[in-house]
Amino acid sequence: MCRKNIYLAWFALHFFLITAISIRELFSLIADGLTIIPSHTDGAWSQAEKITSVIAGQSLAPSDPARKTLVGYMHAAGIEGAFGFFAPNVPESYKLVFEFRYPDGRVEEDLPDVQSHAAGLRLGSLLDRIGRSNSEQFRRVLIWMLTSGAWNRHPDAVSARAVFGTLKLPDLDQFERGLKPSYEFLYAYEFTARVTFPDSTEQ
Amino acid sequence: MRVPGRLLNWLFSPESDHWLSILRIGFAFQLVLYCVSLWTDWNQLLASTGGAFVSRDLTEAIVSLESPLIPRLGWFVAVGKTIGLGEPMVVNFVWYCLFVAGILLAIGLFCRPIAGAAWLLHLAAVKSGNLATYGVDNFVTIGLFYLMLSPLPDRLALDFWWRHRKSRDRRWLGFFRRVLQVHLCLIYFFGGLTKVLGRGWWDGTNLWRALTRPPFDIISADVLVRFKCVFPIAGIGICLLEIGYPFFVWHRRVRRPWLAAILLMHIGIGVAMGMYLFASVMIVLNLAAFGPGILWHHRQPADDGGPFSGSTVCSPNN
Numbered sequence: 113m114c115r116k117n118i119y120l121a122w123f124a125l126h127f128f129l130i131t132a133i134s135i136r137e138l139f140s141l142i143a144d145g146l147t148i149i150p151s152h153t154d155g156a157w158s159q160a161e162k163i164t165s166v167i168a169g170q171s172l173a174p175s176d177p178a179r180k181t182l183v184g185y186m187h188a189a190g191i192e193g194a195f196g197f198f199a200p201n202v203p204e205s206y207k208l209v210f211e212f213r214y215p216d217g218r219v220e221e222d223l224p225d226v227q228s229h230a231a232g233l234r235l236g237s238l239l240d241r242i243g244r245s246n247s248e249q250f251r252r253v254l255i256w257m258l259t260s261g262a263w264n265r266h267p268d269a270v271s272a273r274a275v276f277g278t279l280k281l282p283d284l285d286q287f288e289r290g291l292k293p294s295y296e297f298l299y300a301y302e303f304t305a306r307v308t309f310p311d312s313t314e315q
Numbered sequence: 316m317r318v319p320g321r322l323l324n325w326l327f328s329p330e331s332d333h334w335l336s337i338l339r340i341g342f343a344f345q346l347v348l349y350c351v352s353l354w355t356d357w358n359q360l361l362a363s364t365g366g367a368f369v370s371r372d373l374t375e376a377i378v379s380l381e382s383p384l385i386p387r388l389g390w391f392v393a394v395g396k397t398i399g400l401g402e403p404m405v406v407n408f409v410w411y412c413l414f415v416a417g418i419l420l421a422i423g424l425f426c427r428p429i430a431g432a433a434w435l436l437h438l439a440a441v442k443s444g445n446l447a448t449y450g451v452d453n454f455v456t457i458g459l460f461y462l463m464l465s466p467l468p469d470r471l472a473l474d475f476w477w478r479h480r481k482s483r484d485r486r487w488l489g490f491f492r493r494v495l496q497v498h499l500c501l502i503y504f505f506g507g508l509t510k511v512l513g514r515g516w517w518d519g520t521n522l523w524r525a526l527t528r529p530p531f532d533i534i535s536a537d538v539l540v541r542f543k544c545v546f547p548i549a550g551i552g553i554c555l556l557e558i559g560y561p562f563f564v565w566h567r568r569v570r571r572p573w574l575a576a577i578l579l580m581h582i583g584i585g586v587a588m589g590m591y592l593f594a595s596v597m598i599v600l601n602l603a604a605f606g607p608g609i610l611w612h613h614r615q616p617a618d619d620g621g622p623f624s625g626s627t628v629c630s631p632n633n
Contacts, residue, residue, distance in 0.1 A: 116327070119490060123326070127497060134505040138512075147512035174380070184384030188438065190456030195502045197450050200513025202524040224368070226359070229589060230352035232530045234360065234447040238368060241446055254446070257369050261359070284523050284543050287536055 129168060129182075130191050136164035137194030147200045205236075205279040206243035207295060208255065210262045212269035220269070222262050243278065243298070251276070255301050263303075272303040330489035332469035333607040335462075338495070339420055339430075339469060341599030342458045346417030346433055348592060349455065350410055360444045361388060361406050371443050378442050386435055388443040412436055420462075423472025426480075430467060434459035451593040457498065458600060465491040495604045500561035503577075507557025516554050519546025531588040556580060570609050577601055 142149050143157035151157060165171050172179035186192040210222045226232045242254050259274045266272075276299045282291040353360065363371040375387045388409060395405035416433040419425060437459055441452040466487045468474035475481060515521035523546055527536050556576055563573040578598055585594025602610070 119487075120323075120326070123490075123494065126494075127501070130498065130501050134501065138505065138509060141509065141512070147509075148514050149512060180382040180384060184382040187378075187382065187385045187442065188456075189460045190453045193453065194509070195450075195453075195506045196509035197506065198521060198525050199506060199509035199516075201515045202521045202528060205528045207529075227355035228352055229530070230592065231356035231360065233449060233590070234356075234444070235368065236530045237449040238447040253373070254369055257373070261368060279529065281524060281527055283520060284540065284546070287527075287540060288543075 126189065126191070129186060132164055132168035133186075133191065134194045136161055136168055136170070137196065139164060141196075141200055203240060204243060205281065206239040206298075207277055207279050208239060208242075208258060209275045209277075210259055211273040211275070212263070212266040213271045213273075214266075214268055215270055220266060222265065224258055224262060225265065242276065251299065252301060255299075256303070259301070259303055270304075274301045274303070276300070326490055326493050327486040328489040328493075329485035330492050331485070331607070332466075332488050334492050334495075334603045335465055335467065335469040335488060336471040337599065337606060338458065338462055338465070338603035339423065339426065339467065339472065341595075341603060342433075342455070342462055343417050343419075343421035345455055345458070345592070345596055345599060346413055346420065346437065348595065349437070350414040350417065352592060354410070357410050358403060358406060360447060361440065363392075363402060368444075369446050374445050375443055378445055385442050386439040388439050391439065409436055409440060413440070423468055423474050424477075426467035426469075426472050426474050427463075430459065430463040434463045449593075451590070451596055454593070454596045454600065458596065461491060461495055461498075492604065495600065499600060499604050500564070503557045503560035507554050507560070510554045511558060516550045517547070519543075519548075519550045522546045522550045522553070526587060531590070533589045534587055553580060564605055564609075570605070574601060574605050574609055 139157050139161035141147055143151055143155075143161055145151035149157075162171070169179055169182045172182075183192070208224055210224075212220045212222060214220070224235055226235050238254070238258075242251050245251050255274045255276060259272050263269065263272060275297065277295050277297045280294045280296050282293065359368060361371050371388060375389045378385050378387055388406060391409060392402050392405045395402070395408075400408075413433065413436050416429050416436065419429045420433060434456070438456055441448055441456065466484075468480050472480075510516045510521075513521060515524065523539065523543075525531060526534060526539055556573070560573065560577065563569045564577075566573075578601060581594045581597045581601070584597075585591045
């Protein structure tokens with residue numbers, strides 16, 4: 113009976129966390145105006161998101177051992193995030209292009225290199241994370257790392273420029289009218305040596 | 316009967332281990348596919364230096380800020396260092412261990428410890444490459460987590476025949492099947508609800524965008540545009556399938572077509588978007604959770620006895 117009660121308690125906690133996290137994510141999407149529900153209801157959705165965050169233990173201090181244990185458990189069980197793939201809408205697609213300059217003035221273009229389709233999906237996920245991030249420093253560090261990786265294939269290059277942009281895809285009507293996908297510039301990062309931190313230009 | 320009593324009976328209803336066989340064998344192949352699909356890029360995804368996408372050290376630092384309890388490859392690299400193994404060797408060793416774990420799980424040898432090891436190693440690899448993960452990794456973690464906790468071995472495992480290990484009381488088989496079923500219901504319900512709230516799922520825009528967006532643009536847009544009238548119907552259909560899943564998958568009359576439609580949807584995602592791993596993990600989860608008894612009838616094994624009588628009776632072999 114004791115074992116049964118332990119399993120029941122685990123069941124209740126486990127699904128409580130899954131539900132709380134899913135509801136919090138839903139409120140967050142509504143509060144950010146990403147759904148068809150009006151987001152400007154006196155910050156009610158943001159308030160609701162905060163309440164669900166408290167319920168899910170997300171309002172505890174980051175250093176709190178209880179929070180660390182809870183977060184550790186959620187990651188271990190694969191329930192740390194909500195399950196809304198391509199929802200409520202399909203996000204933008206991002207692209208990263210490198211321009212490597214050689215001592216003789218020649219410029220070679222390159223792309224992040226993967227060997228397999230599976231790794232290509234992961235690269236796409238990484239570019240999405242870079243594109244969605246609000247932190248300039250985070251973006252800069254990640255693009256710097258990706259550029260360093262690509263630089264190994266251009267060992268004689270003296271400088272590099274990483275151009276990060278979004279791929280504008282035509283909708284159905286635009287496609288029928290002959291509109292092609294276009295690449296819209298977002299950020300560019302200049303590298304003068306592999307070890308230096310890049311300066312960025314932003315549109 | 317009181318509601319809590321009915322709930323308890325529902326949660327702990329005796330169950331055969333057919334679903335567990337599907338989960339074990341399905342996730343074994345999932346692990347092997349995961350390893351094979353990333354073989355050429357494994358080091359690039361998980362190295363701390365030297366041509367990695369993103370330094371593993373950075374990813375692990377971010378992960379450990381969230382919680383130091385989250386498993387990561389850095390733990391194994393640190394252990395490797397103490398016995399003189401370099402980082403690339405440890406990272407490659409983890410790949411081999413995961414691959415072998417997949418094979419052992421498939422044949423059902425040392426099921427329980429191997430399921431635990433597979434969960435730990437896979438989770439560590441996923442968290443160490445956390446910035447380049449997508450949905451499939453979460454679902455594999457979920458599946459391996461439940462597999463590790465479930466009362467292994469099942470009847471098709473080598474452990475059962477060769478080592479004479481037997482599963483415990485069938486109530487625990489029933490309980491963990493319920494856990495998997497409830498989890499899938501929540502996944503689809505919230506996934507569907509979030510889609511319903513997006514304008515693009517009502518007019519087919521999102522489906523068009525999903526199918527033409529790199530790296531999912533397997534089918535040419537010139538081909539897709541011929542089926543433009545299907546997009547709004549398919550978009551609404553996906554929303555209804557997902558949001559209706561927790562209600563209709565239990566309904567005697569519609570559960571079979573509903574489950575079949577969900578499986579077809581995942582096959583479609585796999586073929587049309589090149590998300591083979593994602594499609595296969597969802598198919599395995601659905602087949603394990605609801606397949607036995609819905610898609611095909613399953614007979615309870617003779618020595619599993621009839622309905623549960625009361626107390627927990629452990630097999631002498633466990």
